[in-house]
Amino acid sequence: KINGPRLWASLMAMAEVGATARGGSRRLALSEEDAAGRELFGQWCREAGMSLSRDAVGNLFARRAGRDDALAPVMMGSHLDTQPEGGRFDGVYGVLAGLEVVRTLNDLGIETEKPLEIAVWTNEEGARFTPAMLGSAAFTGAMSLEAALASRDAEGISVAEALAACGQAGERPPGVPLDAYFEAHIEQGPVLEDNGKVIGVVTGGQAICWLDIQVEGQAAHAGTTPMPLRRDALFGAAEMIQGLERLAARFAPAGLVTVGQLEIAKSSRNTIPGDMRFTLDLRNPDDAVLARMEREARALIAAVAEGRGLAARVEPHWLSPATPFDADCVAAVRAAAQALGYSHQDIVSGAGHDAIHLARFCPTAMVFIPCVGGLSHNEAEDALPSDVAQGADVLLNAVLARAGR
Amino acid sequence: KINGPRLWASLMAMAEVGATARGGSRRLALSEEDAAGRELFGQWCREAGMSLSRDAVGNLFARRAGRDDALAPVMMGSHLDTQPEGGRFDGVYGVLAGLEVVRTLNDLGIETEKPLEIAVWTNEEGARFTPAMLGSAAFTGAMSLEAALASRDAEGISVAEALAACGQAGERPPGVPLDAYFEAHIEQGPVLEDNGKVIGVVTGGQAICWLDIQVEGQAAHAGTTPMPLRRDALFGAAEMIQGLERLAARFAPAGLVTVGQLEIAKSSRNTIPGDMRFTLDLRNPDDAVLARMEREARALIAAVAEGRGLAARVEPHWLSPATPFDADCVAAVRAAAQALGYSHQDIVSGAGHDAIHLARFCPTAMVFIPCVGGLSHNEAEDALPSDVAQGADVLLNAVLARAGR
Ligand SMILES: NC(=O)NCCC(=O)O
Numbered sequence: 161k162i163n164g165p166r167l168w169a170s171l172m173a174m175a176e177v178g179a180t181a182r183g184g185s186r187r188l189a190l191s192e193e194d195a196a197g198r199e200l201f202g203q204w205c206r207e208a209g210m211s212l213s214r215d216a217v218g219n220l221f222a223r224r225a226g227r228d229d230a231l232a233p234v235m236m237g238s239h240l241d242t243q244p245e246g247g248r249f250d251g252v253y254g255v256l257a258g259l260e261v262v263r264t265l266n267d268l269g270i271e272t273e274k275p276l277e278i279a280v281w282t283n284e285e286g287a288r289f290t291p292a293m294l295g296s297a298a299f300t301g302a303m304s305l306e307a308a309l310a311s312r313d314a315e316g317i318s319v320a321e322a323l324a325a326c327g328q329a330g331e332r333p334p335g336v337p338l339d340a341y342f343e344a345h346i347e348q349g350p351v352l353e354d355n356g357k358v359i360g361v362v363t364g365g366q367a368i369c370w371l372d373i374q375v376e377g378q379a380a381h382a383g384t385t386p387m388p389l390r391r392d393a394l395f396g397a398a399e400m401i402q403g404l405e406r407l408a409a410r411f412a413p414a415g416l417v418t419v420g421q422l423e424i425a426k427s428s429r430n431t432i433p434g435d436m437r438f439t440l441d442l443r444n445p446d447d448a449v450l451a452r453m454e455r456e457a458r459a460l461i462a463a464v465a466e467g468r469g470l471a472a473r474v475e476p477h478w479l480s481p482a483t484p485f486d487a488d489c490v491a492a493v494r495a496a497a498q499a500l501g502y503s504h505q506d507i508v509s510g511a512g513h514d515a516i517h518l519a520r521f522c523p524t525a526m527v528f529i530p531c532v533g534g535l536s537h538n539e540a541e542d543a544l545p546s547d548v549a550q551g552a553d554v555l556l557n558a559v560l561a562r563a564g565r
Numbered sequence: 566k567i568n569g570p571r572l573w574a575s576l577m578a579m580a581e582v583g584a585t586a587r588g589g590s591r592r593l594a595l596s597e598e599d600a601a602g603r604e605l606f607g608q609w610c611r612e613a614g615m616s617l618s619r620d621a622v623g624n625l626f627a628r629r630a631g632r633d634d635a636l637a638p639v640m641m642g643s644h645l646d647t648q649p650e651g652g653r654f655d656g657v658y659g660v661l662a663g664l665e666v667v668r669t670l671n672d673l674g675i676e677t678e679k680p681l682e683i684a685v686w687t688n689e690e691g692a693r694f695t696p697a698m699l700g701s702a703a704f705t706g707a708m709s710l711e712a713a714l715a716s717r718d719a720e721g722i723s724v725a726e727a728l729a730a731c732g733q734a735g736e737r738p739p740g741v742p743l744d745a746y747f748e749a750h751i752e753q754g755p756v757l758e759d760n761g762k763v764i765g766v767v768t769g770g771q772a773i774c775w776l777d778i779q780v781e782g783q784a785a786h787a788g789t790t791p792m793p794l795r796r797d798a799l800f801g802a803a804e805m806i807q808g809l810e811r812l813a814a815r816f817a818p819a820g821l822v823t824v825g826q827l828e829i830a831k832s833s834r835n836t837i838p839g840d841m842r843f844t845l846d847l848r849n850p851d852d853a854v855l856a857r858m859e860r861e862a863r864a865l866i867a868a869v870a871e872g873r874g875l876a877a878r879v880e881p882h883w884l885s886p887a888t889p890f891d892a893d894c895v896a897a898v899r900a901a902a903q904a905l906g907y908s909h910q911d912i913v914s915g916a917g918h919d920a921i922h923l924a925r926f927c928p929t930a931m932v933f934i935p936c937v938g939g940l941s942h943n944e945a946e947d948a949l950p951s952d953v954a955q956g957a958d959v960l961l962n963a964v965l966a967r968a969g970r
């Protein structure tokens with residue numbers, strides 16, 4: 161078993177980097193705060209006797225040598241970047257649980273046959289640069305390095321420029337062979353808590369579709385333009401968004417619909433919105449059902465635009481198909497939970513994770529623990545110290561089973 | 566009659582200052598572009614033999630001496646600031662029509678009994694600083710100088726700071742006595758064009774109510790939070806905005822409803838909106854009806870919030886009551902149109918104008934001309950050269966009648 165209080169103390173120390181007013185963290189990918197968080201993690205790794213390297217997209221790797229150091233490593237990891245007002249556990253937990261596994265092995269003087277690595281993936285959140293999970297996409301070849309480096313934030317700064325500004329680019333080649341990948345993470349939803357289970361044995365991830373919608377009407381004066389003559393892009397968008405909410409109800413309970421961003425171009429209080437955009441996040445565990453959700457969303461948006469004399473354009477932004485995890489790795493997680501006597505259940509991940517990309521690259525599995533109230537992407541995100549410790553125990557035992565003592 | 570081609574050439578020259586890609590202008594109040602526009606106007610005024618002064622809120626005045634220069638002046642004017650993507654006529658027309666009146670009097674060697682002044686009011690649009698018509702409000706005492714100087718733009722820059730940065734603050738005391746105020750302006754709506762009239766004899770302005778609405782739900786993860794557990798602030802706002810559109814229909818045709826700005830705080834594509842605000846612009850020619858519109862809007866917003874477990878706060882931002890213009894000044898405009906043989910009709914202004922503040926300070930009237938398609942607050946805003954000339958003819962004759970030859 162790992163050292164729970166030490167892991168908890170590390171989580172709380174990391175939360176201080178970019179701490180927000182209401183108890184969360186703000187470490188947008190490749191920002192100064194993100195670099196400071198990686199620096200702190202790197203220092204802890206060096207103290208644990210690990211060696212550090214980075215690849216061209218800024219993915220950071222800490223390595224503990226194996227007895228046969230030529231073998232492909234067993235990798236743990238997750239991410240240290242956060243949402244604009246993110247919590248203390250999303251991503252951080254998987255990285256620091258990996259560190260705690262290594263610290264525990266050091267304490268106990270245990271060598272592993274295969275080397276161990278901990279990955280800190282770049283820009284997992286998708287909050288600064290899109291798509292989400294950009295670093296693991298570049299590592300596994302799901303995205304070309306050129307495309308990853310060219311992605312730009314809302315200010316027009318590219319990943320390449322941000323990497324240079326915060327000194328996170330390295331020389332390690334991408335996609336080195338891995339024996340397996342294990343990621344511990346908070347569930348970010350309410351299922352485990354509702355069911356009273358501590359360990360989620362993650363069998364795979366659901367499908368995600370991101371779309372960009374642009375709506376064009378006609379900007380005009382708010383005080384002089386008769387209502388029937390208006391082509392108000394926002395009134396149109398409001399009707400679309402109401403329709404999208406009803407669409408979610410038709411695909412209940414598994415279908416999820418979120419409009420996370422909406423922006424009126426050149427907006428003014430007394431000008432009728434003429435040009436605006438919003439984002440759409442559609443999810444379903446079943447690829448075919450997700451495709452139907454997308455078709456219906458497109459039809460609905462087109463119909464509202466048509467009825468109001470607006471022009472609407474729907475552009476695909478990102479599509480991540482449903483991804484099953486490796487049966488052996490999933491079994492290793494389940495067996496570890498069972499052996500430790502921890503309550504557990506199988507679960508499908510609602511969120512995207514770096515493990516989704518890794519699953520198409522090497523045998524992969526994830527360990528979930530509950531988060532309080534199922535709340536994530538919120539400063540108030542929280543987890544119980546006992547759950548945090550038990551999840552890391554499961555990670556330790558699954559990794560040991562795979563890496564060999 | 567004035568010199569139509571000269572007036573048109575001045576309008577087109579001013580439009581070059583802050584010209585936008587699609588034929589409009591961008592001169593946000595007290596920006597570099599606004600200062601450059603004022604500089605160009607000032608140069609033209611000096612060439613026309615006028616003297617310049619500014620008051621503490623940056624209102625700019627050009628003066629042509631009267632035969633009895635101790636008499637209170639007859640003032641013309643409007644504004645040179647624009648919407649973020651504004652047109653070439655909104656405001657500019659009233660300022661340059663005033664200049665054309667003076668140039669014409671110079672050409673004809675006509676002196677007036679009373680002095681003439683042309684005002685360029687600061688921040689009429691309300692697009693950078695709020696409220697709209699801030700400069701004329703400070704001049705007439707509708708707003709204290711302290712409050713006007715303390716208004717801040719979206720970046721947090723105050724009027725006082727912007728004035729200092731672009732060198733537009735002056736020493737002239739506010740609220741000097743005026744004999745009368747005449748403002749020429751494009752209608753910014755479709756009424757004159759629809760009725761085939763060239764001159765709008767403006768009898769007053771309608772009532773305007775600006776509200777700020779904040780909606781709070783709970784930020785949470787877009788991929789893991791079941792739909793029934795969500796408190797999505799944007800889904801709530803979409804329902805409110807749909808309800809507000811229906812509210813406008815209940816107050817048709819005179820009631821106008823616009824949501825010009827909407828912002829999700831700390832937005833992210835995969836985070837359910839937890840905190841957002843939008844603006845509401847309600848208008849009606851009748852104060853009592855506008856008050857009823859406001860009450861119904863508030864009730865509707867509260868009911869949607871209640872039904873969805875959201876918190877909504879509605880704050881008053883600005884209220885401008887319905888304002889009748891001075892009967893004598895209105896009659897002078899009507900008589901000028903009649904004498905010139907120009908088609909005309911009485912009309913109520915849908916937009917706020919500096920003349921609304923002046924009307925509570927001295928005898929005031931306005932001259933409207935049509936704009937193409939009724940379109941304003943849009944780069945494509947346009948007016949016919951013949952209408953532009955005829956409106957300035959009416960201004961010339963109304964002002965002459967009041968100022969005495
Ligand atoms: N775990 C997580 O928040 N990932 C971001 C990608 C997503 O939107 O699911």
Ligand SMILES: NC(=O)NCCC(=O)O
Pocket residue numbers: 381382383430655689690691697698753915916917918
């Ligand atoms: N004329 C004009 O556009 N004024 C701005 C104030 C308003 O919103 O009516």
